[in-house]
Amino acid sequence: MKKILLITFFLTIFLYAQNDKKITLQLNWLNQFQFAGYYMAKEKGFYKDVNLDVQIKESNFNTDVIKEIESKNADFAVGRSSLIIEKINGKDIVALCAIYQESPLILLVKKDSNINSVKDLRNKKIMITPDARYSAPVLAMLSANELTINDFMVQKHSFDINDLINRKTDAMASYISNEPILLNEKGIEYTIFNPKDFGFDLYSDILFSSSEYIKNNPKITKDFYEASLKGWKYAFENLAETAEIIYSKYNTQNKTFTHLVKEGEVLKKLAYTGNNELGDFNDNKLKNIANVFKLFGLVNKDLDLKEFIYKENKPKIINLEISKQEKNIIITILISLFLIFSLIIILLRKNSQTKKLLQTVINSSDDLIYYKDSKLRYIGCNKSFENLLAKKESEIIGKNDFELFEEDLAKVFRREDFEVLDENNLITSNEWIIFGHKRIFFQTKRIPFIYKNKKIGILGIARDITGLYEIQEKLKKQTYYDELTKIFNRKAYNERIQEKFDLFDRYDTNFTIAMYDIDDFKKINDTYGHDIGDKVLVEITNEVKSIIRKTDFLFRVGGEEFVIIFDKISLDESYDIAEKIRINVSKMQIIENEKITISMGITQAIANDNPQSIYERVDKLMYQSKRNNKNQTTKG
Numbered sequence: 001m002k003k004i005l006l007i008t009f010f011l012t013i014f015l016y017a018q019n020d021k022k023i024t025l026q027l028n029w030l031n032q033f034q035f036a037g038y039y040m041a042k043e044k045g046f047y048k049d050v051n052l053d054v055q056i057k058e059s060n061f062n063t064d065v066i067k068e069i070e071s072k073n074a075d076f077a078v079g080r081s082s083l084i085i086e087k088i089n090g091k092d093i094v095a096l097c098a099i100y101q102e103s104p105l106i107l108l109v110k111k112d113s114n115i116n117s118v119k120d121l122r123n124k125k126i127m128i129t130p131d132a133r134y135s136a137p138v139l140a141m142l143s144a145n146e147l148t149i150n151d152f153m154v155q156k157h158s159f160d161i162n163d164l165i166n167r168k169t170d171a172m173a174s175y176i177s178n179e180p181i182l183l184n185e186k187g188i189e190y191t192i193f194n195p196k197d198f199g200f201d202l203y204s205d206i207l208f209s210s211s212e213y214i215k216n217n218p219k220i221t222k223d224f225y226e227a228s229l230k231g232w233k234y235a236f237e238n239l240a241e242t243a244e245i246i247y248s249k250y251n252t253q254n255k256t257f258t259h260l261v262k263e264g265e266v267l268k269k270l271a272y273t274g275n276n277e278l279g280d281f282n283d284n285k286l287k288n289i290a291n292v293f294k295l296f297g298l299v300n301k302d303l304d305l306k307e308f309i310y311k312e313n314k315p316k317i318i319n320l321e322i323s324k325q326e327k328n329i330i331i332t333i334l335i336s337l338f339l340i341f342s343l344i345i346i347l348l349r350k351n352s353q354t355k356k357l358l359q360t361v362i363n364s365s366d367d368l369i370y371y372k373d374s375k376l377r378y379i380g381c382n383k384s385f386e387n388l389l390a391k392k393e394s395e396i397i398g399k400n401d402f403e404l405f406e407e408d409l410a411k412v413f414r415r416e417d418f419e420v421l422d423e424n425n426l427i428t429s430n431e432w433i434i435f436g437h438k439r440i441f442f443q444t445k446r447i448p449f450i451y452k453n454k455k456i457g458i459l460g461i462a463r464d465i466t467g468l469y470e471i472q473e474k475l476k477k478q479t480y481y482d483e484l485t486k487i488f489n490r491k492a493y494n495e496r497i498q499e500k501f502d503l504f505d506r507y508d509t510n511f512t513i514a515m516y517d518i519d520d521f522k523k524i525n526d527t528y529g530h531d532i533g534d535k536v537l538v539e540i541t542n543e544v545k546s547i548i549r550k551t552d553f554l555f556r557v558g559g560e561e562f563v564i565i566f567d568k569i570s571l572d573e574s575y576d577i578a579e580k581i582r583i584n585v586s587k588m589q590i591i592e593n594e595k596i597t598i599s600m601g602i603t604q605a606i607a608n609d610n611p612q613s614i615y616e617r618v619d620k621l622m623y624q625s626k627r628n629n630k631n632q633t634t635k636g
Helices: 002-018 033-043 065-070 083-088 132-144 179-185 211-216 218-237 239-249 257-271 283-295 324-348 352-363 383-389 407-423 466-480 490-507 521-528 530-547 571-587 611-627
Strands: 021-026 052-057 076-079 094-100 105-110 125-127 153-155 171-175 190-193 204-209 368-372 378-381 427-435 438-451 455-464 511-518 553-556 561-567 598-604 633-635
Touching: 021 065, 021 218, 033 052, 033 218, 033 239, 033 257, 052 218, 065 076, 083 283, 094 218, 094 257, 105 132, 105 179, 171 179, 179 190, 179 257, 204 218, 211 218, 218 239, 218 257, 239 257, 283 407, 368 383, 368 438, 407 427, 407 438, 407 455, 438 466, 466 490, 490 511, 490 553, 490 561, 490 611, 511 521, 511 530, 511 571, 511 611, 521 530, 530 553, 530 561, 530 571, 561 571, 571 598, 571 633, 598 611, 611 633
Parallel strands: 021 052, 021 076, 125 153, 125 171, 598 633
Antiparallel strands: 076 204, 094 204, 105 171, 105 190, 368 378, 368 455, 427 438, 438 455, 511 561, 511 598, 553 561
16 A cells, blocks of 8 residues: 555656646737747747646736736746846846847837937827836937926827827837838838937847745746747748737737738847847946936946846857967057056146147147047047047037037947946047048047036047057958968867857757868879869869858868858758769869869767767768768768
8 A cells, every 4th residue: 555655656756747847938918929939938838848837918008017926926927127226225136138138118209390310309298108218218318419308298008009100209219110000001101210220229029937936946047048948049030920920829919921920030130239148238338327327316326236147047158369479569559558547637637838838748749639628529639539520629619529420420439438428437449530531440549638627528549559459350361260261260160160059059059060071182292293183172262152041150170171150051052062062062173184072071969969979070071071082971
């Protein structure tokens, strides 16, 4: 009897363990493509694969996603950058990832409204939510254009695009992935004012939970995080299929299929910006967002990044190796820039006689030196700055960046100036500036300084470091590129293959690699000389580059040995490409009356593989081709 009871007990535990763990994800808005990755993780079985049964709850107008987490009505939720405010103010929030690297929140006006700039919104009606936590980027953009909350009429947001069309409002806070598409469908022209263009760049759709839940459920959290990112990757790589599923199963807003596809195209661009991986956080960007909230008095402390970012969301760092001599050149340039900057700060505090001496020193410098007042208008500069703009100092004083530079460049300067004033500290930045037909890479240092005893302005000094940048680029090429063939080298391969396995292990992102070797290459060198041998290497490399896809990578890993990494492709598909390469090379006439061939091996990443094991396997497959009379491809 005891045996039966014991068996029954363990059988019950086993059966219970096999049940999928039920968890709840709370969205912060109604169902739409904005949340596509979570739908696809559910529909494609990515959650099921890790024994998760995920309920996805759409929001209503009264849903508070943080309260849903606090009350344990939800295990995970989607929030905005305003989560930073709540975290600083003591809420238990841990951010797993940021799906959109740029916020889709914008201000939208009709083209025929004669509102051509943000400043034209003075005395206009704007539909915007009164909650500054949500509207901070829009309010910051208005503030950057010298508009306070008293300079326009705030209307309660109806979330109805027809109110903009019918002129019940002049401007509407909107999502770039939604309302502009609706206006396009109606054939109505519009103008977008994007906070990002004025330096207010926020994240959006941050997946978060509580530290309490993560601590008690570390495996569930990790599985949910990875399966969700896998769902997002699938959604963005398969926009039409994803839109079809949302249209048929998650379409509570009755959007058209075409609208959902267009929405997905816009959101994909917001998710993949710069060199970021999907869902990444950037420490400096998070600090800047916190500074925007400080500007509006919503927080008065800094964000603890270690407590805020989920530990599995780790930034990736690539180190460049530089020689001691090259390092000394870089250090010397940076130290001299710092010394000049420090001298200016010291002399600015001296008497008028010293200031005359200072002006002489400043005018003799090749660096660009300038000062701005609290409204970011120029109040002084040196001769180098005058020469750059081809204007006299009297023509520069009193003007702002938008009156002196191209708009795109002025927006960059304005964003960086705000950052200096927000942090009240020295800020260093690098930017390309184009004047005429010349591109110059400047390193700029900006710091707040006090003038007229109490007003705070900005002192800036910019140095042309184009030469330094070119040195760094040269170092990069020396470090990661093969000098002869101009493709990636063995070091680059080692780093890239490790990245591929990181993705493979975390997201099951499949890839294959091929290795090829030029048959009897030593004989070619001995018979025709090394110059001809080099020509063979270069021309075959160019042929291979013309055949592989833009998403594939080609490396020279030895004298005449090369490796190709085929990204997100099956073994059979990559084998077909490899065969095309082999056949095309055999038809090339590089040396008269000399047929040149290659032998190839090809394999795909499998469970328990690592960089060493896959390299050894593909190397053996390539040599198997050589043993079998060469000029063939062996897969395995």
